[in-house]
Amino acid sequence: MRPEPAVVAHHFEAMGTACSLFAIGIPESRLFDGEQWVQQLASRFTRFSADSELSRLNARAGEWVEVSTELEAVLRAAGRAYEMSAGLVNAAVLPSMLAAGYTRTFKAGATTVVLGRARPAPALPAVLHVRLGSARIEPGAGVDLGGIAKGWMADRLCEVIGPNVVVNLGGDLRAAGAGPRGHGWPVGVAGLTLLLRNQGAATSSVRRRKWGGAHHLIDPRSGLPADTGLEEVSVVAAGGFEAEVVAKTALLLGPEVAPAYCAGHALAWWLDGRHDS
Amino acid sequence: MRPVFLKVAATVLTIGATVASAVFVSSHVKNPAAPLQPSVLTGTSALGGAVVVGPLVQPTNQSPITSTYAS
Numbered sequence: 001m002r003p004e005p006a007v008v009a010h011h012f013e014a015m016g017t018a019c020s021l022f023a024i025g026i027p028e029s030r031l032f033d034g035e036q037w038v039q040q041l042a043s044r045f046t047r048f049s050a051d052s053e054l055s056r057l058n059a060r061a062g063e064w065v066e067v068s069t070e071l072e073a074v075l076r077a078a079g080r081a082y083e084m085s086a087g088l089v090n091a092a093v094l095p096s097m098l099a100a101g102y103t104r105t106f107k108a109g110a111t112t113v114v115l116g117r118a119r120p121a122p123a124l125p126a127v128l129h130v131r132l133g134s135a136r137i138e139p140g141a142g143v144d145l146g147g148i149a150k151g152w153m154a155d156r157l158c159e160v161i162g163p164n165v166v167v168n169l170g171g172d173l174r175a176a177g178a179g180p181r182g183h184g185w186p187v188g189v190a191g192l193t194l195l196l197r198n199q200g201a202a203t204s205s206v207r208r209r210k211w212g213g214a215h216h217l218i219d220p221r222s223g224l225p226a227d228t229g230l231e232e233v234s235v236v237a238a239g240g241f242e243a244e245v246v247a248k249t250a251l252l253l254g255p256e257v258a259p260a261y262c263a264g265h266a267l268a269w270w271l272d273g274r275h276d277s
Numbered sequence: 278m279r280p281v282f283l284k285v286a287a288t289v290l291t292i293g294a295t296v297a298s299a300v301f302v303s304s305h306v307k308n309p310a311a312p313l314q315p316s317v318l319t320g321t322s323a324l325g326g327a328v329v330v331g332p333l334v335q336p337t338n339q340s341p342i343t344s345t346y347a348s
Contacts, residue, residue: 017348170348188344205347
């Protein structure tokens with residue numbers, strides 16, 4: 001029996017969460033390069049820094065603003081997420097997130113909750129316009145890339161690092177290649193271990209990043225923190241970005257519709273709701 | 278003479294196809310023991326229940342190298 005190939009691993013903090021990279025057949029230094037790539041993009045996509053590329057775009061609403069290739073790609077991914085989810089995954093919920101008190105990093109703590117200012121989110125295609133090298137946000141609107149950016153980055157970093165790798169960015173992950181034993185990478189999903197090969201996984205939850213009566217996951221239909229009866233959804237899909245979109249969509253659909261939705265859009269899934277009834 | 282022959286041939290062909298279809302369908306009735314698709318590893322998709330695993334994903338007894346989680 002052939003010995004298993006050595007897996008190199010690297011763990012770090014980015015985007016306010018724990019990240020891990022695993023690979024086979026490449027030097028560990030490639031994983032350090034991967035962290036640099038993540039940190040650099042995270043600093044450009046964050047809305048918690050006034051001088052980030054995303055913050056500058058949000059601050060100049062009403063104007064066409066030059067954007068990098070990477071930000072343009074993530075903004076286009078946000079548009080795809082909106083289409084894939086029939087509007088439920090809507091990056092234009094930023095004003096409602098601010099009304100819910102999520103105005104700074106979660107580590108710094110929430111600020112005053114003024115849910116009376118929350119409004120249903122506008123349709124993303126009506127307020128975000130993207131063209132080659134530039135983007136424009138309508139006045140009064142704002143964009144938060146959140147989980148969309150993490151799923152997108154996990155997918156891209158897999159392509160950057162190499163053919164046999166797992167990228168886990170705060171639970172949004174992508175597994176590429178055959179893994180240590182040639183059948184896929186063993187990845188934990190809601191207590192079960194699944195072999196993922198060129199697939200992604202993500203978890204959407206209202207149990208983390210919560211404060212008072214509010215939390216970070218905004219339902220764009222109401223502009224309020226989501227309260228659908230589902231509290232946590234884990235999904236395996238074709239990639240990290242797809243898994244993120246499907247998990248969030250399922251959570252927002254609620255317990256009646258989510259099982260059928262997941263059966264049509266996920267490769268594996270787990271749904272958990274309130275246990276108070 | 279020739280049009281009549283064509284009409285008769287078309288009628289016979291239609292009736293033949295109908296009979297053949299009926300025989301095929303009645304001999305391929307739905308198998309009530311057929312598995313549901315996608316296959317379910319354990320349990321159902323009830324809330325808080327088991328993970329539902331489709332046919333394109335393999336469960337394993339190996340220890341996970343990493344996990345998806347809420348962050």
